Amino acid sequence: MEVFSRDEAHEKTQKYDRMREKKAFDESMAGVKGLVDAGITEVPRIFVDHPENLQSALASSNGHFHVPIVDLADIVKDPSRRKEVVNEVRSASKTWGFFQVVNHGIPTTVLEEMLDGVRRFHEQGAEEKRRFYSRDFTTSVAYHSNFNLYKTEAANWRDTLFCVMAPNALEAEDLPAVCGDIMLEFSKRVMNLMNLGTTLFELLSEALGLKPNHLKDMECAKGLVLLNQYYPKCPQPELTLGTSRHTDSDFLTVLLQDHVGGLQVLYQNQWIDVSPVPGALIVNIGDLLQTIFFSLSQMTYSRAPSTELWRTTWGRERLWRASFTQQRRHHQNCTDPLRS
Numbered sequence: 001m002e003v004f005s006r007d008e009a010h011e012k013t014q015k016y017d018r019m020r021e022k023k024a025f026d027e028s029m030a031g032v033k034g035l036v037d038a039g040i041t042e043v044p045r046i047f048v049d050h051p052e053n054l055q056s057a058l059a060s061s062n063g064h065f066h067v068p069i070v071d072l073a074d075i076v077k078d079p080s081r082r083k084e085v086v087n088e089v090r091s092a093s094k095t096w097g098f099f100q101v102v103n104h105g106i107p108t109t110v111l112e113e114m115l116d117g118v119r120r121f122h123e124q125g126a127e128e129k130r131r132f133y134s135r136d137f138t139t140s141v142a143y144h145s146n147f148n149l150y151k152t153e154a155a156n157w158r159d160t161l162f163c164v165m166a167p168n169a170l171e172a173e174d175l176p177a178v179c180g181d182i183m184l185e186f187s188k189r190v191m192n193l194m195n196l197g198t199t200l201f202e203l204l205s206e207a208l209g210l211k212p213n214h215l216k217d218m219e220c221a222k223g224l225v226l227l228n229q230y231y232p233k234c235p236q237p238e239l240t241l242g243t244s245r246h247t248d249s250d251f252l253t254v255l256l257q258d259h260v261g262g263l264q265v266l267y268q269n270q271w272i273d274v275s276p277v278p279g280a281l282i283v284n285i286g287d288l289l290q291t292i293f294f295s296l297s298q299m300t301y302s303r304a305p306s307t308e309l310w311r312t313t314w315g316r317e318r319l320w321r322a323s324f325t326q327q328r329r330h331h332q333n334c335t336d337p338l339r340s
Contacts, residue, residue: 021046022149029133030126031145031159036232037126047240049154054238065272067265068092069280072199073103090207097285098265100277104196106189108279114186115258117179121161122230124178132161132176140164141174157240159230166191166224179228187224190254197221200252200283208292220251231262248286255282 025046028034035044070089075082092099121129121143132143142162146155163175165187172180190196201221202212215221231242242262257263263274263282274282 016045018046019150022155025145025155026135026149029130031122031129031143032157033122033159033230033232034126036235041235043157043234043236043239046155047157049239049241049244053154053241053244065267065270067272067274067282068096068099069277070099070101071103072101072105075199075203086203086206089203093204093207093285093289096265096267097290098267098274098282100274100280100282101200102277102280104199104281106186106196106281110182110186110189111256111279111281113182114256117182118161118228118230120178121176121228122159122232128176128178137162140168140170141176152244154240154244156243157231157234157237158242159232161226161228161230163226163228164223165226167222183226187226191221191224196254196281197224200254204252204289248284250286251288252286253284255284257282 021044025035025044030037032047068088068091070085070092072085073081075085089099129143132141134142135144135147136142137147140163143160144162145159146152147160147162149155161176161179163170163183165183170184172184174180175183198216198221201215205212205214205216208214229243234240245266255263257274257276259276259278261273261276264271265274266272
């Protein structure tokens with residue numbers, strides 16, 4: 001087996017039919033997990049990233065910075081505590097665009113079962129997953145690897161189960177049998193039972209100096225999309241990334257990562273590890289809400305800084321489940337009233 005440095009591997013990616021290899025990978029409908037199950041010992045060239053990106057990803061995280069943790073306990077019963085939390089949310093949203101929440105009302109058992117359900121789906125046989133494989137992103141449920149596979153230079157080392165849970169509710173039979181029940185349970189707790197979505201939007205509204213129901217009344221919390229990501233074990237993690245550097249263009253993202261971690265956020269031009277906190281959920285302020293925060297702020301900025309993040313690729317399996325509590329088609333409703 002030939003062994004290449006990062007520079008050599010990147011150079012070799014320029015000397016073959018990249019589109020042909022992408023098409024073959026896509027048509028296999030087996031995803032990255034299928035490559036691992038086939039026993040590959042080298043990362044296929046379509047996944048080899050640019051050396052500069054890899055070097056930045058491998059750089060040590062600055063241990064002096066830690067993503068803020070906001071405790072939501074007693075915010076309903078204690079007005080003074082709620083005011084403190086609103087201030088914490090405002091500060092974290094402006095300075096980081098990113099924070100973790102604990103005591104959010106969703107039991108740890110539900111979060112753990114959600115991760116287990118995602119694992120069950122991605123680790124079942126390829127034939128069971130193929131019936132959900134699709135690149136038609138107008139569907140409510142789709143399994144795929146790299147939504148932008150044919151547009152990006154280097155594919156990411158991950159597979160995704162995409163599920164639109166709201167505003168049009170799905171039934172159990174619409175979802176994979178191995179994880180459908182827990183997805184429905186989790187969605188109910190986010191949208192109805194524990195009202196996590198409502199709580200977050202209320203706090204964000206108050207942080208903006210608005211009435212608690214402002215964002216909710218504009219239906220900004222109406223949509224719920226689950227991106228159930230799976231990062232299989234990688235034979236050459238130094239050559240690829242699980243998720244490339246990016247920002248979330250939507251309104252608000254809630255993330256649940258497993259104990260392995262690997263998520264990083266850009267803060268003060270340094271990549272900071274988001275260390276897993278048992279039972280915590282990670283809140284990422286998307287580009288749209290970042291713009292709103294800074295447009296309504298009395299402070300003057302040359303631009304509204306976006307939260308950039310990526311996920312490194314380690315030599316072991318990892319899970320990451322993300323829920324987007326804002327759908328793109330509602331964006332116009334969410335921005336215009338704030339400026340009126």
